[in-house]
Amino acid sequence: MHDRRPDLAPDADLSRGEMEALQREIGTLATFEDDFAFDPDALSNPLASTADGGKPPVVVGVDQSFLTNDAGDQDRALSAVVATRGGEVIERVHAVTPLEIPYIPGLLSFREGAPILAALENLSVDPDLCLFDGSGRIHFRQAGIATHMGVVRDVPSIGVAKSLLCGMPREDTDDRPTGTKIPIESNARVDAPDGTVLGYAVQTRQYDSPNRSINPLYVSPGHRVGPETAADIALALASSYKLPDPVRLADKYADEAKTSLGK
DNA sequence: GCGACAG
DNA sequence: ATCTTGTCGC
Numbered sequence: 001m002h003d004r005r006p007d008l009a010p011d012a013d014l015s016r017g018e019m020e021a022l023q024r025e026i027g028t029l030a031t032f033e034d035d036f037a038f039d040p041d042a043l044s045n046p047l048a049s050t051a052d053g054g055k056p057p058v059v060v061g062v063d064q065s066f067l068t069n070d071a072g073d074q075d076r077a078l079s080a081v082v083a084t085r086g087g088e089v090i091e092r093v094h095a096v097t098p099l100e101i102p103y104i105p106g107l108l109s110f111r112e113g114a115p116i117l118a119a120l121e122n123l124s125v126d127p128d129l130c131l132f133d134g135s136g137r138i139h140f141r142q143a144g145i146a147t148h149m150g151v152v153r154d155v156p157s158i159g160v161a162k163s164l165l166c167g168m169p170r171e172d173t174d175d176r177p178t179g180t181k182i183p184i185e186s187n188a189r190v191d192a193p194d195g196t197v198l199g200y201a202v203q204t205r206q207y208d209s210p211n212r213s214i215n216p217l218y219v220s221p222g223h224r225v226g227p228e229t230a231a232d233i234a235l236a237l238a239s240s241y242k243l244p245d246p247v248r249l250a251d252k253y254a255d256e257a258k259t260s261l262g263k
Numbered sequence: 264g265c266g267a268c269a270g
Numbered sequence: 271a272t273c274t275t276g277t278c279g280c
Contacts, residue, residue: 138269
């Protein structure tokens with residue numbers, strides 16, 4: 001119900017080499033294919049009854065904001081968690097932990113993982129699926145923050161990033177219509193055979209007029225979800241905005257909780 | 264040395 | 271991530 005692999009939790013005291021080694025291990029322990037109990041169709045059809053007549057799955061969104069001390073330095077990270085079921089918010093929790101290391105591309109989970117795990121511990125409901133702001137398998141060592149958190153908790157997880165960390169789109173992603181999914185393949189910068197589908201560029205929303213254009217989201221498996229399913233779930237959960245609802249709600253809550261704490 | 268680089 | 275008003279377009 002909590003951390004299934006606390007031994008794999010991000011430790012900011014590790015050396016950079018040790019962090020990267022841990023990520024390689026997590027990459028091999030992660031499952032990049034569907035392995036969950038809920039019915040993914042129950043997400044896009046929240047009002048429809050599930051196969052067993054039970055409640056829709058609990059989908060959680062996670063996002064972070066940062067707090068500044070009196071000296072003007074960012075010294076704490078705030079992780080906000082919003083739990084939804086059938087499109088309704090059923091619980092919101094957050095946690096604040098001190099920042100231990102700076103932002104380093106590829107090592108995000110060692111900077112933001114502690115508050116995330118702390119916030120998830122505060123949740124009374126048990127998540128069926130967690131969506132994170134950042135990459136999952138689209139990562140140099142196939143262990144982005146969504147994968148790291150997913151493996152530690154052993155919960156199905158998906159990474160939703162607004163920009164691409166690594167890998168190469170199979171084709172041009174500009175100005176695509178809503179619903180477009182373009183595979184992101186591994187290249188030399190990624191510890192995976194070239195051509196491996198790491199995730200998808202997903203166009204969750206797009207304008208009608210050619211004047212302006214919305215950039216795609218980069219969706220990748222965290223743990224126990226395949227790339228295709230991850231992309232479809234992101235699309236299904238983006239009901240009104242570019243970001244899937246749980247992530248957008250967590251984004252907003254992270255800001256609200258930060259403000260309510262006096263910045 | 265040069266370029267790339269989630270949040 | 272964060273600093274931030276107006277402004278373009280529907």
